[in-house]
Structure formats: C-alpha cells, structure tokens
Amino acid sequence: MKDxxxxxxxxxxxxxxxxxxxxxxxxxxxxxxxxxxSLAIVGESGSGKSVLVKSFIGLLDENGWIDSGKIIYKGTxxxxxxxxxxxxxxxxxxxAMVFQEPMTSLNPLKTIGSQIKExxxxxxxxxxKAAKRKSIELLEDVGISQAEKRFTQYPHEFSGGMRQRVVxxxxxxxxxxxxxxxxxxxxxxxxxQAQILDLLKYLKVKYNLTIIFITHDLGVVANIAxxxxxMYAGDIVEIGKxxxxxxxxxxxxxxxxxxxxxxxxxxxxxxxxxxGMPTNLFNDIEGDAFAPRNKNALxxxxxxxxxxxxISPTHKARTWLLDKRAPKVHPPNxxxxxxxxxxxxx
Amino acid sequence: xxxxxLLEVKNIxxxxxxxxxxxxxxxDGVSFKILKxxSFGLVGESGSGKSTIGRAIIRIYDLADGVILYKGQRISGKISKSLxxxxxxxxxxxxxxxxxxxxxxxxxxxIVSEGLYNTKYYxxxxxxxxxxxxxxxxxxxxxEFASRFPHEFSGGQRQRIGIARALIMEPELVIADEPVSALDVSxxxxxxxxxxxxxDKLGLTYLFISHDLSVVRYxxxxxxxxxxxxxxxxxxxxxxxxxxxxxxxxxxxxxxxVPDPRRExxxxxxxxxxxxxxxxxxxxxxxxxxxxxxxxxNKKEIKEYRxxxxx
Ligand SMILES: Nc1ncnc2c1ncn2[C@@H]1O[C@H](COP(=O)(O)OP(=O)(O)OP(=O)(O)O)[C@@H](O)[C@H]1O
Ligand SMILES: [Mg+2]
Numbered sequence: 114m115k116d117x118x119x120x121x122x123x124x125x126x127x128x129x130x131x132x133x134x135x136x137x138x139x140x141x142x143x144x145x146x147x148x149x150x151s152l153a154i155v156g157e158s159g160s161g162k163s164v165l166v167k168s169f170i171g172l173l174d175e176n177g178w179i180d181s182g183k184i185i186y187k188g189t190x191x192x193x194x195x196x197x198x199x200x201x202x203x204x205x206x207x208x209a210m211v212f213q214e215p216m217t218s219l220n221p222l223k224t225i226g227s228q229i230k231e232x233x234x235x236x237x238x239x240x241x242k243a244a245k246r247k248s249i250e251l252l253e254d255v256g257i258s259q260a261e262k263r264f265t266q267y268p269h270e271f272s273g274g275m276r277q278r279v280v281x282x283x284x285x286x287x288x289x290x291x292x293x294x295x296x297x298x299x300x301x302x303x304x305x306q307a308q309i310l311d312l313l314k315y316l317k318v319k320y321n322l323t324i325i326f327i328t329h330d331l332g333v334v335a336n337i338a339x340x341x342x343x344m345y346a347g348d349i350v351e352i353g354k355x356x357x358x359x360x361x362x363x364x365x366x367x368x369x370x371x372x373x374x375x376x377x378x379x380x381x382x383x384x385x386x387x388x389g390m391p392t393n394l395f396n397d398i399e400g401d402a403f404a405p406r407n408k409n410a411l412x413x414x415x416x417x418x419x420x421x422x423x424i425s426p427t428h429k430a431r432t433w434l435l436d437k438r439a440p441k442v443h444p445p446n447x448x449x450x451x452x453x454x455x456x457x458x459x
Numbered sequence: 460x461x462x463x464x465l466l467e468v469k470n471i472x473x474x475x476x477x478x479x480x481x482x483x484x485x486x487d488g489v490s491f492k493i494l495k496x497x498s499f500g501l502v503g504e505s506g507s508g509k510s511t512i513g514r515a516i517i518r519i520y521d522l523a524d525g526v527i528l529y530k531g532q533r534i535s536g537k538i539s540k541s542l543x544x545x546x547x548x549x550x551x552x553x554x555x556x557x558x559x560x561x562x563x564x565x566x567x568x569x570i571v572s573e574g575l576y577n578t579k580y581y582x583x584x585x586x587x588x589x590x591x592x593x594x595x596x597x598x599x600x601x602x603e604f605a606s607r608f609p610h611e612f613s614g615g616q617r618q619r620i621g622i623a624r625a626l627i628m629e630p631e632l633v634i635a636d637e638p639v640s641a642l643d644v645s646x647x648x649x650x651x652x653x654x655x656x657x658x659d660k661l662g663l664t665y666l667f668i669s670h671d672l673s674v675v676r677y678x679x680x681x682x683x684x685x686x687x688x689x690x691x692x693x694x695x696x697x698x699x700x701x702x703x704x705x706x707x708x709x710x711x712x713x714x715x716x717v718p719d720p721r722r723e724x725x726x727x728x729x730x731x732x733x734x735x736x737x738x739x740x741x742x743x744x745x746x747x748x749x750x751x752x753x754x755x756x757n758k759k760e761i762k763e764y765r766x767x768x769x770x
Binding site: 157158273302303304305306307310329330331332333334335336338355356359369370371373374375376377378380381383384385386387391451454 | 504505613614643644645646647648649651652655656670672673674676677678697710711714715716717718719720721722723724728731
C-alpha cells in the first residue's frame with residue numbers, strides 16, 4: 114500500500130505576509146495521496162483548499178511561502194524548489210490544474226487549436242504537424258465533436274461547458290500523473306456539470322490519472338470522490354473514504370457542513386447554520402480551531418489541539434470527542450438519515 | 460380561500476437586437492401569477508431567459524408583446540410617473556454577485572440609501588439615517604457598518620448589504636436573482652435563513668430565480684421551469700420534484716447531484732431531446748393537467764401526463 118503513495122504532504126505550514134502581518138493559511142497538514150484515486154477537498158471559503166493544492170505546483174502568490182514541512186512527489190521533496198525552472202518540470206507535465214472559470218485560462222485572441230498545440234509542442238518533441246494531429250485527438254478525447262473544424266475556432270465560439278472541456282484537454286495534453294480541479298463545474302448548469310464529471314471519470318481511467326477535486330457542492334463530491342478531506346481553518350480535520358465521511362462522520366465541523374445543506378432541511382424550517390465567524394488566521398490558534406463555533410465544545414478544546422483519532426484504518430478525525438474520556442455527543446438530527454445508511458450496511 | 464395574486468405576467472415576449480436579422484427572442488409567450496406572500500421559483504439553465512423575465516418585471520427591459528399586471532394594474536409599457544415611482548419602491552431586486560453589485564468607493568450608508576435618493580422616499584436626512592439603521596439591523600448587521608466600505612466585508616455580509624438595500628424601500632415583492640449562488644455552503648444557509656425570517660416578519664413575496672435546484676426546492680412554494688425562453692412546466696414545488704412530467708424537467712431534475720454517495724453513484728441521468736415532441740399536427744398548448752400543475756404539451760402527451768399524475 115505504501116508505495117502507492119504518489120504525493121505525500123508532511124507537516125506542511127504555509128504563511129502569507131499581508132502588509133506586514135503574517136497569516137498562517139496551512140497549519141501542519143499531513144496528507145498521503147494515492148495513485149489513481151480521486152480525492153475531494155471540501156471546507157468553507159478561506160479554509161485553505163486552493164492554497165494547499167497550489168503549493169503542489171509552485172503557484173503560491175508572491176507574498177506566500179512554505180514555512181516548514183515537505184511535499185514529496187515521486188520521492189523528491191518539491192517544497193524545496195525555488196526556481197521557475199524547477200517548477201516547470203512539475204507543473205503541467207506531472208501535475209496539471211484546471212480552474213473554475215474556463216474563460217480566464219484561455220486566451221480570447223487565439224484559436225482553440227493553437228492554444229492546445231502550443232502546450233503539446235512545449236511539452237513534447239512533436240513537430241507542428243504531428244502536434245496538430247495530437248491536439249485534434251485530445252479534443253476528440255474530451256468529447257468535442259467535429260474537432261477538426263473546432264480546432265480553428267476562438268474561445269467565444271464555445272459554450273461554457275465546451276470551454277471547460279478544452280481547458281481539460283490542455284491540462285491532460287502532457288500526460289500528467291495528477292490532475293487538480295479547483296471548482297471546475299461551479300459555473301456550469303447541472304446537466305453540463307454531469308457531463309463534465311463523466312468526462313473526468315472517463316479520462317481518469319484512460320490516462321491513469323490521480324484526481325484532486327475541490328468543490329463546495331457535496332453532491333458533486335458524492336459523485337466523484339473515492340476519499341474526502343474536510344478542511345477547517347488551514348487544517349484537515351477529518352479524512353476518510355467517501356462513505357465514511359457521508360455516513361459516519363465524526364468531526365463536529367463535518368456535521369455542521371452536511372447539516373447546512375438544504376437537501377437535509379425540512380421545508381419551512383430554518384436551515385442549520387454555523388454560528389460565529391470563520392477563524393481569524395492572523396492569530397495564533399490554541400486548541401481546536403472550531404471550538405468557539407461548536408456548541409458541544411469541551412474545556413480541553415480551548416487548550417490543546419486534538420490529535421487524530423482513527424475510526425478505521427482509512428478514516429481519522431481531529432476531535433477530542435473521540436477520546437474515550439469524552440462525553441457521548443450525537444450528530445445533529447438532520448443528518449441522522451445519512452448515518453442510518455452506515456449502520457444499515459456495516 | 461383563494462389567495463390574491465400580486466403579480467401577473469401575461470403572455471410576455473422580450474426581444475433583443477434591433478433589426479430582423481439579428482433578433483433574439485429571449486422570452487416567448489410566458490405567463491404566470493405570483494400570489495401574495497408566496498415564494499415563486501423560476502428555474503432553468505443559463506441563457507434560458509430567467510433573469511430577463513425578472514428584469515422585464517422591474518421595467519429594465521421593454522416587452523415586445525404581452526402585459527404585466529401588479530395588483531391588477533398594468534405596469535408594463537407606458538405608465539404614469541407616479542405609478543413608476545410607486546412600482547420602483549414596491550418591487551425590489553437582489554442580485555447574484557454581491558461584490559459586483561456594490562460600488563466599491565461608496566460607504567455602506569450611501570449604498571443602502573441609494574434607492575431612497577432615487578425616489579426621494581425620505582423626509583429628512585435624519586429620517587434617511589434612521590431607515591438605514593433599521594435596514595441594517597433587519598439583515599443582522601451593526602448600524603456602525605454604515606460608515607465602512609464594501610471591501611471590508613465578507614461575501615455573506617455583502618449579500619446582507621444587498622438585501623438591506625432592497626428592504627429599505629419597504630418592498631412588497633422581492634425579486635432575488637441567484638442570491639446565494641456565489642456563497643459557500645455555510646454562508647448560504649445563513650442568507651437563506653435570513654430570507655425566510657424576513658418573509659415571516661414583513662410578509663414579503665418572493666420571485667426566486669435560480670439554477671440551484673436544491674435551494675429552489677427548499678425555499679419556494681411553487682416553481683416554473685423555463686427552457687429557451689418558454690415555460691415548459693409549472694406546479695407546486697413538491698409536486699414538481701415528486702412528479703415531473705415534461706421530459707426537460709425530468710432531465711434537469713435527474714442531473715442534480717445528491718449528497719449521498721450510494722444514491723449519487725447509482726443514479727440514472729435522463730437526457731432531453733427536443734425532437735422527442737411531434738408538434739407538426741397535434742400542436743402544443745399550455746394546459747392545466749392537474750390542480751395547479753401546468754405543462755406545455757399536445758393532446759397525446761397530455762393524456763400520458765394525466766396518467767402519470769393520477770397513478
Ligand atoms: N495572496 C494571499 N495573501 C494573503 N492571504 C492569502 C493569499 N492567498 C490566500 N490567502 C489566505 O489564505 C487562506 C486560505 O485561502 P484559500 O484561497 O486557500 O481558501 P479556499 O479554501 O480555497 O476558499 P474558497 O472556497 O473561497 O476558494 C484565506 O484566509 C486567504 O485569505
Ligand atoms: Mg479556493
């Protein structure tokens with residue numbers, strides 16, 4: 114099992130300097146990503162999802178840095194990379210990324226074809242003609258019909274869903290091992306979103322990809338993820354197989370996140386919502402960062418940061434509630450139905 | 460007792476483009492009523508015409524055909540100045556992107572008062588300030604925020620400011636166009652709760668425009684499904700989700716991702732193919748197939764839909 118780890122993050126700390134004040138965006142995160150899996154990262158806005166994955170390809174903003182920890186990719190600690198030259202060995206070739214808004218990742222002044230071809234030529238030794246052939250193949254692969262004709266068209270001649278397909282084609286053009294998708298379907302309609310998710314699943318098999326998927330839509334997570342990592346205030350507070358997170362979650366933040374979905378609310382009744390403000394990342398955090406917003410917080414939550422407690426070999430959560438001395442606290446009623454699924458099958 | 464209708468949209472058509480060649484019909488023959496105190500949903504994909512309908516109601520766009528009535532009185536086309544001001548107050552709109560819709564250089568106090576300035580709907584500056592404080596408190600913000608700038612607020616707070624801006628006019632009908640689409644799950648829950656709370660407290664009527672079907676299911680009483688400028692189906696929200704009739708509605712609902720991995724991984728998505736209808740002889744009409752359940756269909760389809768509905 115161990116040698117199946119393709120990327121391993123160890124005690125990673127990432128900081129930003131904002132006009133002289135230091136913000137800690139990632140707080141000692143450790144994470145193993147397995148070859149061929151699709152891992153979803155969820156959590157509220159500002160919890161560090163994008164910062165974490167951007168650090169894998171050297172795309173942190175200028176005012177940010179890896180303060181300590183390691184990112185081991187296929188045996189090399191890439192967190193030590195300093196130069197753009199180093200990162201170009203990884204970015205695109207080994208780890209590629211797809212962002213939410215396809216329009217910003219495409220150049221409106223160049224044809225779709227020339228943009229794909231450029232990437233193909235940059236990363237392979239193919240000549241122009243062969244590169245064109247390869248580009249058209251890629252367009253066909255991402256489900257664009259009449260690829261030959263589409264090759265000569267401009268981004269504005271494509272619908273949102275089609276543009277996202279093109280962006281995906283460019284991302285896989287150099288046969289990366291890992292594909293990171295940061296909210297790739299958020300701007301799309303549900304029917305188009307379903308098609309893009311199917312496309313990603315098809316490409317994952319065909320190109321042997323490992324997928325890291327960031328989204329706010331827990332329905333999308335249920336669709337695509339083998340495993341789910343839940344982030345809160347720069348930390349992974351719970352991680353496990355998709356079914357473990359949906360049907361047997363243990364961290365109060367995961368409970369709160371699932372409970373705030375309208376799908377689990379009763380019509381006419383108020384939705385569950387998390388009290389208080391997101392944790393201020395400029396401050397030092399003592400204990401469990403979620404404690405001030407957790408009705409069931411224990412005294413120790415304000416003092417000592419909880420360690421991970423294992424629920425199964427594949428499932429762990431950072432909450433003192435799992436300590437054997439802790440009082441028994443049940444998940445909120447609204448997600449009881451989900452948890453029934455778990456008991457019913459195990 | 461039948462609830463009275465507040466807004467009535469009758470057979471409206473909205474066109475864009477000046478000459479015949481590049482004319483686009485964005486909304487075509489759309490009719491619906493919104494009852495006083497209810498939440499009426501308008502769902503459809505991007506470009507389907509949902510927002511255009513909202514904008515036609517608040518008179519940003521002209522109608523090429525049809526009429527819009529508010530409390531029985533025509534508010535589309537040429538109307539008197541006094542009615543125009545009255546309508547501007549009573550029908551308010553909340554937009555999707557709280558960031559883009561706020562003027563970054565104006566203080567919150569000004570932003571929230573803008574509608575008051577435009578309609579001169581205040582007696583004195585004292586009165587205006589009082590109204591601002593009340594509106595801010597109504598949406599759960601501190602009165603002190605009036606002297607701060609938009610960039611100092613989070614996404615959820617900005618959407619609250621957008622709501623305060625509408626509320627200060629003491630509207631009766633609020634058109635919310637994708638009001639929570641830019642927000643994350645937890646903030647979305649807070650804003651939806653706020654909308655429900657305000658409806659209870661102030662007796663508001665909502666026209667809720669969204670492509671997020673799970674939110675629409677939760678918040679609306681009745682819902683209309685729009686596709687390429689036409690309404691295809693309209694029903695009580697629960698009935699529409701339980702018994703969707705039109706193949707487009709069925710396709711749309713089947714594509715909603717469900718936050719439950721086993722159900723989501725085993726679900727079957729239906730695909731809508733517009734050529735599945737044969738309207739060459741037997742033409743489609745807008746008919747009530749069950750109580751309050753309308754669908755665009757021909758005679759053959761109606762028979763089939765009735766069978767599904769009453770089985
Ligand atoms: N360039 C920067 N300078 C200062 N702070 C930053 C910078 N980039 C990110 N941050 C901060 O790091 C934290 C994590 O941000 P990140 O973008 O990773 O959140 P996220 O989980 O991706 O949120 P969202 O769901 O909104 O995309 C936030 O507090 C953010 O404000
Ligand atoms: Mg992000």
